[in-house]
Amino acid sequence: MTTNVPAVDRPLLEPAPRKTFWNCSTGFWSWAGTLDHKRIGIMYLVGVSVAFLCGGLFALLVRLHLWEPHGLLFTNEAYNQIFTLHGAFMVFLFIIPAIPASLGNLVLPLQLGAKDVALPRLNLLSFYLWVGGAVLATLSIILGGFDTGWTFYAPYSLYTDKAVVSIGLGIFLLGFSSIFTGLNFIVTTHKLRAPGLTWFRMPLFIWALYATAILQVLATPVLGITVLLVAFERLYHIGIFDPRLGGDPVLFEHFFWFYSHPAVYIMVLPAFGIISEMVTVHSRKPLFGYKLIAFSSLAIAIISFLVWGHHMFTSGQSTYALFAFSFLTFFVAIPTAIKEFSWVATVWKGSIALNSPMLYTLAFLIIFAIGGLTGVILGALNVDIHLHDTYFVVAHFHYVMMGSIALAFFAGLHHWWPKVFGVMYNETLAKIAAITIFVGFNATFIPQFIMGSRGMPRRYATYVPEYLPYHRASTIGAMIIGVGMALMLYYLVASLLQGKKAMQNQWGGVTLEWHTPTPPPLENFEKPPVMEGEVYDYSKLDLESTRTPAT
Amino acid sequence: MFAQLIQDPKPINYIENPVKPAAIDGYGQLEKLASTFDHVDGLFYFTYAVCIFCFVLITGVLLFACVKYRRKTYDQPAASNVTHNTPLEVIWTVVPLIVVMVMFAWGFKGSLDMTVIPQEASRNMYKATARQWNWTFTYPNSAATSIGECWLEVNKPVGFLLESMDVLHAFFMPAMRAKRDVIPGRYQTLWFTPIEVGDYHLFCAEYCGQDHSKMYAQVHVVTAEEFIKKPWDTWPENPTPAEAAEGGKKIYKQICSSCHSLDGSKLIGPSWKGLFVKGADGTITGGQREVVVDGKKQTITVDEAYIIESVLMPDKKKAAGFENTNMAVQPIDEKRIKGIVEFMKRLEETK
Numbered sequence: 037m038t039t040n041v042p043a044v045d046r047p048l049l050e051p052a053p054r055k056t057f058w059n060c061s062t063g064f065w066s067w068a069g070t071l072d073h074k075r076i077g078i079m080y081l082v083g084v085s086v087a088f089l090c091g092g093l094f095a096l097l098v099r100l101h102l103w104e105p106h107g108l109l110f111t112n113e114a115y116n117q118i119f120t121l122h123g124a125f126m127v128f129l130f131i132i133p134a135i136p137a138s139l140g141n142l143v144l145p146l147q148l149g150a151k152d153v154a155l156p157r158l159n160l161l162s163f164y165l166w167v168g169g170a171v172l173a174t175l176s177i178i179l180g181g182f183d184t185g186w187t188f189y190a191p192y193s194l195y196t197d198k199a200v201v202s203i204g205l206g207i208f209l210l211g212f213s214s215i216f217t218g219l220n221f222i223v224t225t226h227k228l229r230a231p232g233l234t235w236f237r238m239p240l241f242i243w244a245l246y247a248t249a250i251l252q253v254l255a256t257p258v259l260g261i262t263v264l265l266v267a268f269e270r271l272y273h274i275g276i277f278d279p280r281l282g283g284d285p286v287l288f289e290h291f292f293w294f295y296s297h298p299a300v301y302i303m304v305l306p307a308f309g310i311i312s313e314m315v316t317v318h319s320r321k322p323l324f325g326y327k328l329i330a331f332s333s334l335a336i337a338i339i340s341f342l343v344w345g346h347h348m349f350t351s352g353q354s355t356y357a358l359f360a361f362s363f364l365t366f367f368v369a370i371p372t373a374i375k376e377f378s379w380v381a382t383v384w385k386g387s388i389a390l391n392s393p394m395l396y397t398l399a400f401l402i403i404f405a406i407g408g409l410t411g412v413i414l415g416a417l418n419v420d421i422h423l424h425d426t427y428f429v430v431a432h433f434h435y436v437m438m439g440s441i442a443l444a445f446f447a448g449l450h451h452w453w454p455k456v457f458g459v460m461y462n463e464t465l466a467k468i469a470a471i472t473i474f475v476g477f478n479a480t481f482i483p484q485f486i487m488g489s490r491g492m493p494r495r496y497a498t499y500v501p502e503y504l505p506y507h508r509a510s511t512i513g514a515m516i517i518g519v520g521m522a523l524m525l526y527y528l529v530a531s532l533l534q535g536k537k538a539m540q541n542q543w544g545g546v547t548l549e550w551h552t553p554t555p556p557p558l559e560n561f562e563k564p565p566v567m568e569g570e571v572y573d574y575s576k577l578d579l580e581s582t583r584t585p586a587t
Numbered sequence: 588m589f590a591q592l593i594q595d596p597k598p599i600n601y602i603e604n605p606v607k608p609a610a611i612d613g614y615g616q617l618e619k620l621a622s623t624f625d626h627v628d629g630l631f632y633f634t635y636a637v638c639i640f641c642f643v644l645i646t647g648v649l650l651f652a653c654v655k656y657r658r659k660t661y662d663q664p665a666a667s668n669v670t671h672n673t674p675l676e677v678i679w680t681v682v683p684l685i686v687v688m689v690m691f692a693w694g695f696k697g698s699l700d701m702t703v704i705p706q707e708a709s710r711n712m713y714k715a716t717a718r719q720w721n722w723t724f725t726y727p728n729s730a731a732t733s734i735g736e737c738w739l740e741v742n743k744p745v746g747f748l749l750e751s752m753d754v755l756h757a758f759f760m761p762a763m764r765a766k767r768d769v770i771p772g773r774y775q776t777l778w779f780t781p782i783e784v785g786d787y788h789l790f791c792a793e794y795c796g797q798d799h800s801k802m803y804a805q806v807h808v809v810t811a812e813e814f815i816k817k818p819w820d821t822w823p824e825n826p827t828p829a830e831a832a833e834g835g836k837k838i839y840k841q842i843c844s845s846c847h848s849l850d851g852s853k854l855i856g857p858s859w860k861g862l863f864v865k866g867a868d869g870t871i872t873g874g875q876r877e878v879v880v881d882g883k884k885q886t887i888t889v890d891e892a893y894i895i896e897s898v899l900m901p902d903k904k905k906a907a908g909f910e911n912t913n914m915a916v917q918p919i920d921e922k923r924i925k926g927i928v929e930f931m932k933r934l935e936e937t938k
Contacts (some may be wrong), residue, residue, distance in 0.1 A: 112797050185794050191771060192754040192796055279772025286770060287754060319656070321665035325676060333859040350757060351768045352775050358698060366687040370680060377679045379651055385667035392808075398649065405645045409638035412872045416690050418624070418697030419631045422764045425757060489631070490618045493762025493792040496800035498790065531745075581663050 047209075054587045056458070060558045072558060076163050076286040076455065077141030081449075083166060084138055087129035092521060094122035098441035099480075105501045114325040116183040117198070121185030125204065125529035128210050129170055131441055132299065135168065135306035136252075137217050139448045140245050140342055142456055144221060146549035146556060147239050147567040149230025154223040154430060158216050172206030175199075185495060187296075189237040189438040190277035190288040201270055202344045204263040211260040214302070218252030221245050230548065239547045239571055244309025247333040251298045251305070251340065261287065274514035276470035286351055293344035301340040301551070305333055307444030307561035308375055311400055314447050315379045317545045318388025318394040322572040325378040332371035339368050358417055362537055365415040372408055376401070392466035393543070396447035398473040400440055407435030410485065426504075427487025432479040439477050446470075446524070452540030460554040461531035476516030483509040541581035547572060621787060621828055622763040622779040623806070626697035634690055646707035671727035701765075701778075713737070715747045717756035717769045718915055720798035721842050722789065726819065733819040735841040737806045738812040741784050749775040752915060757793035760806060781808040798845045806885075822922060828929050833928030835923070842917055843927070849934060856914060857906040862889050863932045871932045877907040891928050898924050 053059060056076045067075055098119050101109045110118065145153055153159050176182055179199035184192055193200050225246050229238070265276050266288075275281025278289040308329075316323045323329065345353060345361030353361075379401060388394065410432040414420050423429060454460050487506035492499060499507065541550045552561045571575065616635070656666055712726040715737075724737040728765055730778035739745050749758055749769040756769040758777060767777040781787075791802035809818065822829055839847075864874040873889035884907055887893065895902055901914035919927070 108637075112800065116794075116797065126936075183796070187753055189794065192794070195754065196796065230854050235820065263685060279770075284772070305634055319665060320658070321664075322668055322670045324670055326670065328676065350766050352773075355699065355702065358702075360697060362698075364697060366691045370684055370689050373683045374676075378644065380645055380652075381672075381675075384652045384656070386652070386656055386665045387658045387663045388653055388656050390653065397692060398653065401649055402646050405642050406638075409641055412687060412690065413631065413638065414635045414688075416630050416634060416694030416697075418627050418694050418701055419634065419700055420694075421698065421766050422627050422631075422761070424766060425759070425762075486616060491759070491788065491790070493759060493790045493800075495794040498800045500803075518736070574665065574668075582661065 048214075054553065055531070055557055056553075056555045058458075058555060059559045069160070071152070071160055073145050073153050073159060073300045074556065075139050076136055077143075078271040078456070079163060080138040080166070082142060083170065084130050084134045085165075087125050088134070089129055089525075091125035092475050092518070093124055094118050094125065096518055097516055098122055099322055099511040102499070103508045104476045105499050105504055105507075109495070111128070112497040113183065113464075116495075117181040117496060120183055120185050121181070124173065124207075126184075126437070127186050127208055127299075129166075129173060129294065131303045132210070132214055133166060133217070134445050134516065135441070135448065136221070136245055136248055136302075139310070139445070139452060140217070140221065140306060141437050143448075143452055143549060145187065145223065145228070145246055146241060146552065147242055147547050148224065148228055148354055149233060149561065149567065150228035150550045151559050151561075152225060153220050155220050156228050158220055160214040162216035162220070165216070166210045168208035169206040169208075169213060169472075172202055172209065176202035176206065184299055188263070188288075189292075190266065190269075190283075190285045191279065193266055199566065201267045204267045207263050208260050211256045211263075214252045214257045215249065218249035220258075221249040222235045222253065225249075230565050230567050231284060233548070234283065234346070234567075235442075236327065236330070237567055237571045238314035240323065240326065241306075241309035243330040244305045244307075244333050248305045248309075249335040250304045252335050255295045255302070255341070256299035258291060259299070262291040262295065271543050286348070289348050289351060290344070291430075294341075294442075296491050297344040297347065298337075299341045300433075300436070301336055303441050305336065305483055307400070307441040308333065309402075310444045310448040310451075311379060311397055312375075313391055313547075314451060315386075315544075316396040317451070317543050317574050318391065318397065319383050319388045319578070320544060320574045321382055321386035322570075322574070323378070324381035324384075325374070329375055332374050335371045336368060339364060339371075343368060346420070349417060350424050362415060362417045365508075365569065366412070369408070369412055369415070376405060376408065389543070391543070392461075392463055392469075392470055393447045393451040395467055395470040395474075396450060398445050399470060399477075400443045400447060403435055403439035403474075403477065404444065406579055407432060407440050410435065423489060425494055426488040427484040427492045427494055430494050431484035431488055433547050434481050434484075439481070443473070446473075451530070452549075454542040454586070455549060455554055455556075457532065457535075458538055459531050460537035460538040460542065461535060462527045465523060465527040466587060469527070472523065473517055474521035476513050477514055479513030480510050481513070483507075483513070540584045541578070541583050544574075544577055544579070544582045546572060546577050550581070599669070618762055619783075619784045620653070620762070620764065621785065622765065622781055624697070624701060624764040624779060626693070626700065627764040630690065630693050630697060633693075637690075643765060650692065667696075684799060694845055700928060704746050704776055704778045705744055707728035708780075709745035710744040711740075711743060712748055713739075715749050715758060715769075716752060717749065717758070717791070717802075718752040718759050718794075719796055720791070720802040720805040722802070724804075724819075731817070732877055734838070735803070736805050736807065738809055738818050740783050740811055743811075744780045746776060746778040750775060755793045756791045756795050756802065759790045759792035760787055761790070762787045763776075766792060770889060772868055780877065782825050784808050784810060787875055801845065822926075831926040832929035832933045833926075835928070838919060838927055839930060840884065842919070846914070856912060859931055859934065862894075863935050866933050871877060878904040879907055879910050880904055893926050894928050894931070895921060 043473060057072055101115055107115060176199040181203055182198040182200050183201050184200060225242060228267050268274050269276055269278060273281060275283040277283040277285050279285060310324060313330055343361055343365045345357055345468050346365045414423060414432060450466060483506040487503045493502045538554060548565050550567055616632060617628055641653050711727050715725055716723040721735055723732055723734050725732050734796045735789055749767055751769040751771040753771060757766060758769055759766045763779045765777055765779045769775055787806045789804040790808050791799060805823055819840040822834060848854050849860060849862040862872045863871050866872055875886055876889050877886050898917055900921055
């Protein structure tokens, strides 16, 4: 028998769950076609993480192969493809988009007090361009791989029978993805700041993303042109870089580094921005030298256009070019040093919480000191002639790219994870992972500094036996990093499945993103925020919010 | 997909004859210097000391702060809210600026020494020819060449004229602190003065394709008395077949082995297996080989003339299946090619 019992009106019995950007709509298209910067940021986060995982596995294969002087696993041909894949995946698919496109997308509008980025459709388009680039990169592996190194130096990249055109087009698309993201952030920063949020009240992460965006928009087109020229030359034999057709291979190096040196700062400036946020929030102290840090970002962005020649000190440039490029290279050291000193001064006499984002930050500060200082060694002309294209350079840029940028990315990821997902990971495991990665990282790359200064050239599938102890130490270090990364993957995924609720304001931040419920609603703020007072004013911190669970 | 690329169990890509460099057991982090470029070591160690000082300072302050100012209760405020200290900021801007300008001037002066070729060196000019994947050296004022090995006279400034036949390479001798990119389509130069007798590594430092890591040469720095004996000219006047085969084997390892296997496996070029075969009566005769001439396939019997032609004019008769592979003309003269032929014949005999 059926009785016509009225359905229980559940909202009357228990309050409806608060609408957040997670549960406001469901289904495939609500994600694939979303214009919400947070959802796009999450999709980017998934994408760059997969790319990082692939790049990391390639790195482990490279290190395993170098366990023996004659190579442990592969033929030379396969080794060359694998180190190229490692470089290309890490640089183009991970490091360049990692911080601006994933964390930047998630955080920038929140920190500005905006509802979304200024051009949401362009934002979605740049995500799909990234996907297109990633698909082409993967396709080129299936088409036979590519073995040119991530630098694609001509004329080898013109002669090799591998799938260079496909990866070139992939990089072309990735470049446009990067340009569009930069354009979007510039417009958003100019137009969508909350009332009261003047330029010098902006969090430094925004300053860093803004300086990065300028570089992305101005430098990336050169890379696009260069890879297109390589593709044209391969397909139609137009002599631009090929000396057999009257071209000049050194021209390629100039074009390539005219982009790729600023690209180093496209990668590292957002990392600087994250670290600026971390040191102030986790030591609960206003940033030391706020304006100097903000202006040093812009100074670095400008000078970075004028130092590309330091990648080519041995290519036979004129004495005048050597003079100018070396001088300007040393000049970049100054704003960079100012930043590092200011961060340390911020921590000094703070109220320092040694939680996982802060551990990653401390690891960054130590590793970046080494990465930056070894850069000074390489800036000296005569020393660089000896160290160029050795493992010393490899170790130096891994200290900057992996040790600094990736660690800053992890710091930011751990910092904003509770804000975005509303759940908290296992802090103990997170601290163990941070320390493991720090130890493993140094174990991997300190031996590389030593063997590099003793003459071990880079990109070698085999090596003379005297470098064996350094290679083995380095391989063991890489395995330790691998363990730390696996642990991180585990506890982050576990937090999504069964994590405990995060606090409303997990770390006690005072910038605008902590002034909205956790996780944020679709429109970011329940009512449009107004910025009152200075940025990083911890006297206004509502300590209750750090102990109230997210809803 | 990589299945065919996984390495054979035997170490085929091992660098065959690396030297134990005389200078390797040096002091400090750099290996012992064997040339006159002592400013490289001087600036390296100076910069290194500055870096270690800065690193210890930064890390020390940071770790001390982390211990002393650690947050003990959740509501602990910062001990200070100072955000500016003008004298401190001026110091940490100006002092590093002065230090790096010193480094810049020192490094630039050193690089002038390394890039401007003195007259003594330009009178003692070698030519180093880079191709995938070996080095050929032509001696000063002579047509003599040697491959994969080079002899220099100690305490005599030496210049190198660098040329590439194909892609980018780089001439790198760590012990001499000497490096220069070798660029196709233009000549590059480099010089140094070796000051210690011994054997040294010469690496290719710019990625150049498959066997980049095997593009290696030994550089022997010898005394003037030994140098006058021309130790590079080791090919006997009238070699016995065994001597010729030994010389041919050496050339095979230095030049040919990147592309041609001996056991029938397919590398970039055809294998040498079966070029010569052993008849029932024990005599060695030329084998049959399918080649392409002017687009038409034909079968020929291998003989010495065919091998010589294939080295000097590789495009004339290409092995079937390798029509689209281009072998570079190699700098090997006829008497040495005959040595290679002897080696090919013995290949069959040793089985």
